Amino acid sequence: MTATVDAQHGVATSGAVDDPRRIVDLVFRVREFGIVAVLILFVAVTAVAQPRFVHTANIQFILVDTTIFALLALGQTLVVLTRNVDLSVGSVLGLSAFLSADLFGHHHGIPIAVVFLAGLGIGLACGVTVGLLTVVGGVPSLVVTLAALYIIRGIDVLVVGGGQVVASSLPNAFIEIPKKTVAGVPILAVVVAGVVAVGAYYLRSFRSGRELYAIGSNPDAARLAGIPKGRRVFFAFAASGAIAGIAGVLYAARYGTIDSTAGSGYELQVIAAVVVGGVAIFGGSGSVVGAAFGALLLQTILSALYVLGVSPFWDQAIAGALLLAAISLDRGIELKLSAMLRRRRTFARA
Amino acid sequence: MPELRRRIQGALRWEVGLVFALVGVVLFGISSSSQFLTSTNLFYLNLSIGEVAIMTLPMTLIIVTGEIDLSVASTLGMSSALLGYLYAHGWSIPLAIAAALVVGAAAGAANGFLVTKVGLPSLAVTIGTLTLYRGIAIVILGPQTVSTFPARYTNIGVTSLPHTGGYVSYSVGFFLVLAILFGIALHATPFGRSLFVMGANAEAARYAGLRVKRTKFRLFVLSGLVCAFAGILYTFRLSTAVQDNGIGLELSVVTVVLLGGVSIFGGRGSILGVVLAIAVFAGLQSALFLTNFEQRAMGVVTGSLLLLSVLIPNASTFVRRGRDVLRRRELRNAAVEPAS
Numbered sequence: 001m002t003a004t005v006d007a008q009h010g011v012a013t014s015g016a017v018d019d020p021r022r023i024v025d026l027v028f029r030v031r032e033f034g035i036v037a038v039l040i041l042f043v044a045v046t047a048v049a050q051p052r053f054v055h056t057a058n059i060q061f062i063l064v065d066t067t068i069f070a071l072l073a074l075g076q077t078l079v080v081l082t083r084n085v086d087l088s089v090g091s092v093l094g095l096s097a098f099l100s101a102d103l104f105g106h107h108h109g110i111p112i113a114v115v116f117l118a119g120l121g122i123g124l125a126c127g128v129t130v131g132l133l134t135v136v137g138g139v140p141s142l143v144v145t146l147a148a149l150y151i152i153r154g155i156d157v158l159v160v161g162g163g164q165v166v167a168s169s170l171p172n173a174f175i176e177i178p179k180k181t182v183a184g185v186p187i188l189a190v191v192v193a194g195v196v197a198v199g200a201y202y203l204r205s206f207r208s209g210r211e212l213y214a215i216g217s218n219p220d221a222a223r224l225a226g227i228p229k230g231r232r233v234f235f236a237f238a239a240s241g242a243i244a245g246i247a248g249v250l251y252a253a254r255y256g257t258i259d260s261t262a263g264s265g266y267e268l269q270v271i272a273a274v275v276v277g278g279v280a281i282f283g284g285s286g287s288v289v290g291a292a293f294g295a296l297l298l299q300t301i302l303s304a305l306y307v308l309g310v311s312p313f314w315d316q317a318i319a320g321a322l323l324l325a326a327i328s329l330d331r332g333i334e335l336k337l338s339a340m341l342r343r344r345r346t347f348a349r350a
Numbered sequence: 351m352p353e354l355r356r357r358i359q360g361a362l363r364w365e366v367g368l369v370f371a372l373v374g375v376v377l378f379g380i381s382s383s384s385q386f387l388t389s390t391n392l393f394y395l396n397l398s399i400g401e402v403a404i405m406t407l408p409m410t411l412i413i414v415t416g417e418i419d420l421s422v423a424s425t426l427g428m429s430s431a432l433l434g435y436l437y438a439h440g441w442s443i444p445l446a447i448a449a450a451l452v453v454g455a456a457a458g459a460a461n462g463f464l465v466t467k468v469g470l471p472s473l474a475v476t477i478g479t480l481t482l483y484r485g486i487a488i489v490i491l492g493p494q495t496v497s498t499f500p501a502r503y504t505n506i507g508v509t510s511l512p513h514t515g516g517y518v519s520y521s522v523g524f525f526l527v528l529a530i531l532f533g534i535a536l537h538a539t540p541f542g543r544s545l546f547v548m549g550a551n552a553e554a555a556r557y558a559g560l561r562v563k564r565t566k567f568r569l570f571v572l573s574g575l576v577c578a579f580a581g582i583l584y585t586f587r588l589s590t591a592v593q594d595n596g597i598g599l600e601l602s603v604v605t606v607v608l609l610g611g612v613s614i615f616g617g618r619g620s621i622l623g624v625v626l627a628i629a630v631f632a633g634l635q636s637a638l639f640l641t642n643f644e645q646r647a648m649g650v651v652t653g654s655l656l657l658l659s660v661l662i663p664n665a666s667t668f669v670r671r672g673r674d675v676l677r678r679r680e681l682r683n684a685a686v687e688p689a690s
Contacts, residue, residue, distance in 0.1 A: 224420030317485025324478040
């Protein structure tokens with residue numbers, strides 16, 4: 001339900017006449033409803049074909065796996081809204097996962113909260129660097145984050161070498177985090193849902209949140225309107241990095257074994273999730289709730305295919321195809337919508 | 351005309367810089383190992399860069415028109431996987447090659463269709479197809495490795511081009527021929543000029559009667575075809591078809607093109623610059639290899655090179671912006687003082 005409430009605000013409406021605005025709202029509500037509908041349909045069909053799919057344990061697995069992607073999708077949404085992209089998140093996640101989990105081996109009895117802070121710090125440092133290079137250097141974020149993807153991964157390789165962190169070196173309390181449930185729902189999923197809700201509220205009701213939409217809708221107009229564009233974009237990258245850092249710690253808790261390839265290729269899945277969730281790749285429209293649902297849908301589909309016996313070799317092809325389908329669909333909606341609005345305006349004038 | 355002269359001078363300055371960088375890299379290579387200038391090492395250097403070098407050529411044209419193709423390495427991987435799969439299933443090599451080339455061109459056409467007909471940004475499309483084409487390669491081969499190619503073909507990974515003194519690999523031979531063709535097309539034909547116009551101002555190009563969409567579509571098809579060809583060379587050179595062939599090479603390709611002075615915003619660049627950038631890049635890679643630099647961490651070097659090559663042309667804007675900030679602060683202080 002949150003999806004529908006949020007969709008109304010996820011659109012940078014022009015504030016023109018009341019009627020076209022309602023159409024725009026409606027279309028985007030349908031867009032986010034669509035994800036939920038597809039999700040329900042998918043779960044229903046898979047459940048009929050293979051009842052094992054809706055067992056509590058499996059649903060818990062899906063939810064826990066989704067939390068990591070939903071977090072990454074939240075950060076990515078902030079960036080994509082401003083008409084940028086952050087390809088470095090998978091590498092940041094990997095570096096943070098290793099370095100933070102490695103702390104347990106070097107400092108016995110280190111509080112778990114400190115490890116989370118360390119992950120946050122590592123991610124923030126990466127995000128701040130990327131943000132500075134993008135904003136101050138005046139270089140497209142695509143190039144900066146593509147470079148960062150490989151630089152951070154390379155640093156990871158140099159730090160980790162051939163080694164790895166194994167689950168046995170991690171304290172039980174840490175590994176138990178993803179397994180804890182309340183009323184059958186993983187606590188992690190509840191917490192992440194809360195974080196996403198806070199993100200949605202921020203984007204909906206805070207001035208600086210609205211400004212992210214304005215920047216993505218029309219960067220030049222935003223600048224002329226007095227929006228501190230550089231500062232906002234920098235903030236988006238810093239937030240995305242920090243969130244990826246936290247997600248890295250969760251990854252460590254979830255999988256236990258971390259080598260230098262942890263999280264590689266995640267950036268593509270996250271972008272797929274965000275775009276499937278209705279965030280426009282050109283920026284300026286979309287919501288974090290939609291993005292989180294996109295992540296949930298993607299994980300559900302992958303899990304369903306696995307349960308149905310489709311080889312996991314299909315995973316990447318499906319993620320790519322979904323991404324392309326989603327951006328094509330959005331483009332189609334956009335064209336239809338603008339044609340419809342234009343027609344309305346002509347009628348109104350006549 | 352002075353505008354043109356300035357632009358030529360500007361471009362030449364970048365290429366002169368690259369020549370100096372090349373000299374620096376060679377000196378670094380010589381100082382780090384006595385092996386650097388031997389024919390064996392230079393041959394391996396050729397081998398390691400050949401496919402990347404070939405893929406930079408269509409990428410240069412695409413970036414000049416203001417678009418980008420991030421799916422190149424996945425297209426290479428997909429054609430390699432297909433070649434291996436078909437050969438393992440009894441196809442003759444020439445037929446399998448033809449099929450791989452056709453699929454490569456089709457992959458490029460799909461990119462072009464989504465960019466020009468559907469009207470999506472090439473960045474988003476090719477991030478999608480980067481995932482999709484690699485995904486298809488994984489579906490085609492799975493965990494399988496095909497390595498039983500006939501020696502007649504895999505020889506390109508061991509022997510050099512005849513009459514080149516053992517220095518030049520087949521892949522670099524193909525690259526040099528293609529570079530001349532691409533150089534002529536970009537710099538000496540109306541077609542090439544039109545690409546610069548599209549990159550500088552797509553709207554103006556359309557009003558000037560240039561077929562922007564059709565041209566871009568063809569460039570994407572060309573890119574797919576050339577990358578499939580690179581995939582075939584890659585497969586035979588390593589005598590291996592696996593699903594992750596060439597993974598991540600898009601970084602090297604984009605890095606070389608931008609290092610060659612092609613503007614990421616479109617409208618500027620030269621094949622000569624790209625060729626020089628390839629030499630610099632390959633030399634640096636080889637020198638680092640000889641110093642036992644961790645190969646899997648090569649991304650640090652490539653990524654930094656990419657950052658440098660986009661930050662340096664922006665350095666002047668960068669300095670100006672910094673000065674603006676300082677000046678504004680001064681003005682603000684000056685305005686505040688009398689009040690207090």
